[in-house]
Amino acid sequence: MSFDDIKLLLTQKFGETVITGEERIGMQPALLINPDHIVEVCMELRNNPKTYFDFLSCLTGVDYGEEACRFGVVYHLSSIPYHLQLTLKISKENDRSEDNLPSFPSITSVYRTADWHEREAYDLVGIFFEGHPDLRRILLPDDWEGFPLRKDYKAAEYYKGIKVD
């Protein structure tokens, strides 16, 4: 099943509004999905006997830079029975303030792998996942301030009153 077939399958099932665009530069084309529908799309791709994308290879939280003010999540799905790979992308604009993190639906109900991956994206990039069962920091201490993989992150001068050299 090719990239276009998958796109057609999704538009037939959910209508035109679900897929907001596509990226065809490079070797791995990506589908841009409306963030509100990502759970249904993943569920359909996983359960449809024509695709069976049963394995979530990778989930990446991305900060698209200070000027863009845009955050996104990239999903790499792969289908073990058909040896297919697919990239899905969702993104949203955000003002980068600490009180208003960019928020996306969590796909832990579809793939349990996403649990730790989403915690990592929350920890390092500061993306909030609605409906995640246990969204705590995972790699950094619970009392860490800021999100290090954001492009505007400044390393703190003091950690708990101790000067960092």
Add this chain to the structure above:
Amino acid sequence: MNVETSKYNEALDRYNKKIADASVEDMVLNMGPQHPSTHGVLRLELITDGEIVKEVIPHIGYLHRCFEKHAESLTYQQTIPFTDRLDYLASMNNSHAWVMGVEKMLGIDKDIPKRIEYIRVLVCELNRIASHLIAIGTYGIDIGAFTPFLWCFRDREHIMGMLEWASGSRMLYNYIWVGGLFYDLPVGFEERCREFVDYFKPKMVELNQLLTDNQIFISRTANVGVLPMDVAINCGCSGPVLRGSGLKYDLRRIDNYSAYPELEFDIPVGKGLMGTVGDCWDRYKVRVDEIQESIKIVEQCLDRLQKELKRTPEFDPRAKLPRKLTPKIQDYYARCEGTKGELGFYFIHNNERSEIPFRSKVRGPSFNNLSVLPELGKGVMIADLIAIIGSLDFVLGEVDR
């Protein structure tokens, strides 16, 4: 704190309350990060009811070295030594994955000379044997068998010595470069490697007699920590953990990268010989069988390297090194079969003149294999939990990055 931000602390509050409640009704037992059977700096919080583990809460991040942040300010070539430190027991496989991804983005993956491809596969498979030897040896020690550990380290030492001879370093090699290699193999490497293979084959038979078919070992591992295949796939397990659950899935065959399509080898899977498919013994056995397959691959590589791909005085492994590593604007997810499973690197490159990726992300196989532990550890005995942890074979360098 206003209402909005408290939404972000909800999970932490819930977790703190759970631990506080559990300390009253059950017992909270802290295991690690310095406990030897947690294989590194992994900390597990166990909520226990007597000997039974009710819940396992893993805490990771004690070895976090900010790989992804570093990679945002270093060029593709400069990051290779950092990739060595991810899964430090199989450095060759890590740099191989990184390098293949970058070569693919540059579009030079077809121009790599055959000899270089075969040397890469040879050192990767030697490293895979070394990594699996550690997995088997330390697993024995977790269960209570001390001798296999010493035997495995003795044999691993020969591999370390050979790779040190080739690259100049014992564990963190920085040997595979984009477009080539650091150096050609030293003169006499192939012969010494063949000697090692001849020496090592009977040692594996001995090891099997000592550990694999040992009745005590079987009773500790068979039917313990059974991981069904559907759960393994849904939890993102890969490598020996997934194959132990009975699925024949190996990226060396699926993606057919590097020199693997020209090599003959089988993919061992868990068959449930001693208990149920997907138990700890199956995962252990898959690694033992993979060592045998890796030996086969090493022998075939040596055949080629000594005959049609023989070294010539004018052969230069650095001849194809690109002057500038500037890929076109693109996203690329490169994956390959590391020793622990699917090792992936995701690159976002958004500047044609830059040698630095905008963002790079590591998909560590150990990270995903470890995330299945809360699932496997529900309702088992504490001693069985040790067996389960050992059978997952993770390296904390890769979990924490």
